[in-house]
Structure formats: C-alpha cells, structure tokens
Amino acid sequence: MPWWGKYRDYIIVGAVVLIILILMGVNFQGVQAMPGMEFVSGTLIKPVSNSLYRVGSKVSDFFYFLRNVGSVRSENERLTAVEEDYDSLKLETEKLKQENARLKGLLDYKEASADYDMIGARVIGKSSGGWFDIFAIDVGKDSGIEEGMAVVTEKGLIGTVIEVHDQWAKVLSIIDENSSVSIRINRTGDNGMLHGDIDMKAKGLASAIYLPMTSNIKQGDDAITSGLGGVFPEGIYIGKVLNVENSHGDLYKTAIIKPNADFQRLENVLVIKTTHPKIDLGEVGGQ
Amino acid sequence: MRRYLIILLILILLFIVQTAILPFLTIYNISPDILLIFITAYSILNGQWEGMICGIVAGALMDVFYSPVYGIYSIVYTTIGFLVGRFSKNIFKENSFAALLFTIMGSVYKGILIVIFKAVLSYKTDIWMSFLALSLPEALLNGIIIFLTYDYLIRLNDHTLLKKNKTIF
Numbered sequence: 401m402p403w404w405g406k407y408r409d410y411i412i413v414g415a416v417v418l419i420i421l422i423l424m425g426v427n428f429q430g431v432q433a434m435p436g437m438e439f440v441s442g443t444l445i446k447p448v449s450n451s452l453y454r455v456g457s458k459v460s461d462f463f464y465f466l467r468n469v470g471s472v473r474s475e476n477e478r479l480t481a482v483e484e485d486y487d488s489l490k491l492e493t494e495k496l497k498q499e500n501a502r503l504k505g506l507l508d509y510k511e512a513s514a515d516y517d518m519i520g521a522r523v524i525g526k527s528s529g530g531w532f533d534i535f536a537i538d539v540g541k542d543s544g545i546e547e548g549m550a551v552v553t554e555k556g557l558i559g560t561v562i563e564v565h566d567q568w569a570k571v572l573s574i575i576d577e578n579s580s581v582s583i584r585i586n587r588t589g590d591n592g593m594l595h596g597d598i599d600m601k602a603k604g605l606a607s608a609i610y611l612p613m614t615s616n617i618k619q620g621d622d623a624i625t626s627g628l629g630g631v632f633p634e635g636i637y638i639g640k641v642l643n644v645e646n647s648h649g650d651l652y653k654t655a656i657i658k659p660n661a662d663f664q665r666l667e668n669v670l671v672i673k674t675t676h677p678k679i680d681l682g683e684v685g686g687q
Numbered sequence: 688m689r690r691y692l693i694i695l696l697i698l699i700l701l702f703i704v705q706t707a708i709l710p711f712l713t714i715y716n717i718s719p720d721i722l723l724i725f726i727t728a729y730s731i732l733n734g735q736w737e738g739m740i741c742g743i744v745a746g747a748l749m750d751v752f753y754s755p756v757y758g759i760y761s762i763v764y765t766t767i768g769f770l771v772g773r774f775s776k777n778i779f780k781e782n783s784f785a786a787l788l789f790t791i792m793g794s795v796y797k798g799i800l801i802v803i804f805k806a807v808l809s810y811k812t813d814i815w816m817s818f819l820a821l822s823l824p825e826a827l828l829n830g831i832i833i834f835l836t837y838d839y840l841i842r843l844n845d846h847t848l849l850k851k852n853k854t855i856f
Binding site: 420460530577 | 699702704706707708717720735739748752753754755756757758759762765766769801805808811812816817
C-alpha cells in the first residue's frame with residue numbers, strides 16, 4: 401500500500417471541499433451557469449415550497465388568533481376610539497393637502513420623489529435557525545427584478561434583493577447582521593445606520609448606530625430610510641425607536657429600533673422597482 | 688437506482704419543510720435542522736460515501752436558496768456526512784444514544800463552521816452569543832428529535848422500496 405493509502409478517504413473529501421470552495425470563489429455566475437439549476441429551483445422547487453409556505457402561514461395565523469383572542473375586545477374598544485380621532489384628522493389632512501398644493505403651485509415646486517413603481521410578490525421560504533436572515537420571493541428576472549431593489553410590506557421596509565434568478569429572487573432582511581441601512585430619525589432629522597444584531601434579531605429588533613451625540617432622539621420617534629448611499633429610496637418607513645443607549649465615552653449614540661414589519665410572519669411583500677443610480681465616486685471626488 | 692431517486696425526493700421534501708414550515712414554528716430564532724438530522728442518521732446507517740453525497744445535495748439546495756454566498760451549507764453538510772460515517776464505523780448502528788451524540792456534535796460543529804465563515808465574510812457577529820443563543824439550543828433540539836425518530840429512520844432505511852438493486856427501477 402502506498403504512503404497515501406491510509407489517508408485516501410480524507411484526500412477525497414478534501415478534494416470535494418476544495419471544489420466547493422472554488423465554486424464559492426466564482427460564486428453567483430458559476431452556480432447560475434450550472435446546467436438545469438434554474439429549471440430545478442424555479443420550476444420544481446418553487447411551486448411546492450410556495451404552496452407549503454401558504455399552509456404554514458395559515459396554521460400560524462390560526463394559532464396567532466387563538467393566542468390573541470383574549471385581547472380582541474380591548475383592541476376593539478381602542479380602535480373605536482381611534483376611529484373617532486381619524487375622522488377629524490381626515491378633514492384636517494384634506495384641508496392641509498389643498499393648502500399644500502396651492503402653496504406648491506405658488507412656488508413652482510417640482511415633486512422630488514415621484515410615486516414608486518411597485519410589484520407584488522409572495523414569500524416562498526425563509527432560512528430557518530437564525531444563522532442567516534434570508535428569504536426567497538416568487539418573482540425574478542422575468543418580472544424585471546434587479547439586485548439592490550428594496551422590499552417592503554404595507555407596514556414598512558423589510559429587506560433588499562441580493563440575488564436574482566429567472567423566476568425567483570433572494571432577499572436579505574434588514575435585521576440580518578450583514579445588512580446595513582442608512583436611516584433618518586424623522587422628528588429630529590438625524591442620520592444613522594441600521595444594523596442587525598444576533599440576539600436582538602430573535603426579538604425582531606435592530607440597532608441604529610452612528611447617531612450624533614448632540615441629537616435629542618427619544619423613545620417613540622419614527623425611523624425612515626434616508627436615501628443616502630443610493631441603495632434604498634428615501635422616506636420608506638422602518639419603525640419606532642424603542643430605547644436610546646448613551647454609553648459613556650462613546651462618540652455616537654446607539655438606538656434600538658423596532659421595525660414595524662413582522663419578520664416572523666411574512667407572506668405578501670412588495671418590491672420597489674425604482675432603483676437609484678449609484679453615485680460615481682470617481683467623478684464626485686474629482687479623481 | 689430507485690433507492691437513490693427516493694432518497695433525493697426525501698431530501699428535497701425535508702428541505703422544503705425546513706424552509707417553508709419550520710420558520711413559523713421557531714421560538715427565539717431556534718429551529719431544528721432536519722436536513723442535518725437526516726444526513727447524520729443516513730450516514731451512520733449507510734457509511735461515509737453515501738453520507739457525503741447526501742450532504743452535497745442538501746448543501747447545494749440550502750446554498751442556492753438561503754445562504755449569502757454559495758458553499759457555506761455545502762461544506763457543513765458534506766463534511767458532517769463524511770465524518771459521521773467515518774467515526775461511526777465501529778459502533779452498534781441501532782443505538783439511538785450514539786445517533787444522539789453524533790447529532791449534537793454535528794450541530795455544534797455546524798455552528799463553529801458557520802461562525803468561522805461569518806468571520807471570513809466580515810460579518811459583525813457576536814461569537815459567544817452565536818454559541819449560547821443559537822448553536823447549543825439547536826444542538827439539543829436536534830438531539831431530542833433524532834433520539835425520538837431514530838427507530839423510524841432505521842425502518843425507513845430498510846424499507847423494501849429502498850432495497851439496493853442493480854436495475855433501474
């Protein structure tokens with residue numbers, strides 16, 4: 401038996417791992433070019449996963465309802481009270497809207513952000529186990545989805561498209577550790593950066609860092625996307641500030657943000673098809 | 688041939704259940720890894736090479752859909768399939784306790800590898816939190832599940848539909 405006979409098995413498995421590492425290096429293009437990959441993922445797995453996800457969602461909704469059935473009465477009372485406020489607010493908004501339009505007309509003001517072009521999508525599956533926070537949606541290149549588009553629900557921002565296939569796309573949610581979103585606190589106008597965190601993720605929270613020391617943000621303030629960096633459009637709602645940490649000796653404030661969207665029970669989402677052109681730093685820097 | 692087609696279908700089904708049903712059942716982000724459980728049991732019962740191929744297929748499915756770059760789950764599952772088959776050569780294969788131990792070790796190993804990958808990919812991750820909040824609870828959950836289902840997995844492995852034969856069907 402030659403010298404390597406003893407280690408033959410380990411050499412084989414080492415070679416397999418090496419091949420995977422090489423595939424990792426060529427990453428996306430390499431995997432996509434694999435024959436039949438699009439067919440298997442888009443045509444075979446997607447529909448089954450999609451329908452099973454619906455089943456899981458229905459079952460989850462049922463238990464969610466059972467858990468919250470006790471609070472329905474108090475919720476109802478609260479909503480009735482809110483509705484009374486709503487009527488008067490609606491009138492006031494209407495009045496302000498007209499006034500705003502009239503003043504804009506006087507100033508010849510151009511609308512900065514036109515309405516977003518959006519497309520509806522359904523979640524077909526989600527990474528389980530909390531190692532990564534990635535989910536797949538059932539629209540892809542065929543529907544005009546591109547990398548870097550923002551994904552929202554009616555409640556607020558949930559993520560960004562990181563990989564596009566023919567019939568589906570991969571979305572990184574904003575509470576993943578690898579995600580960073582440039583945000584603004586709506587009331588004070590302070591800019592910051594929203595980051596995922598491994599133990600906050602379990603509670604559906606994320607932390608906002610790099611908030612200026614001089615800002616007076618407090619609990620209950622609203623966080624929206626700032627549009628800086630050119631990834632997300634400006635003004636998408638994210639969530640409320642839950643807590644502000646002001647550790648001694650830091651140069652920045654850190655806030656804990658509770659995103660409004662429920663990341664545990666995602667079902668129907670919207671992809672904003674308006675992307676911002678990336679700023680060419682070479683031109684801006686004059687180099 | 689029929690055997691391997693059925694195993695492939697089982698793997699795809701487990702993958703879909705893991706990513707479409709289990710996310711709704713998680714508590715504090717902890718959910719069992721049923722692909723890892725199946726690979727461990729399969730590898731104990733059928734040896735390192737079949738275990739490794741099982742791992743390559745399951746890893747490819749997870750990587751294509753739910754990993755930030757291709758390869759993380761592939762390497763985890765492939766090496767688990769191989770190593771479990773390798774080190775379980777001389778044990779009594781029908782023992783649920785052995786399967787439990789291998790699953791717990793495999794889950795912890797998965798946690799270590801993923802944390803290393805996250806460090807390489809420059810994730811801002813908290814290593815101790817990853818172990819305490821994710822890896823250990825998941826390992827315990829996986830252990831409990833394989834302990835309860837191992838007898839059924841052995842019966843499935845010996846099922847007449849899964850007989851090894853030379854013909855196509």
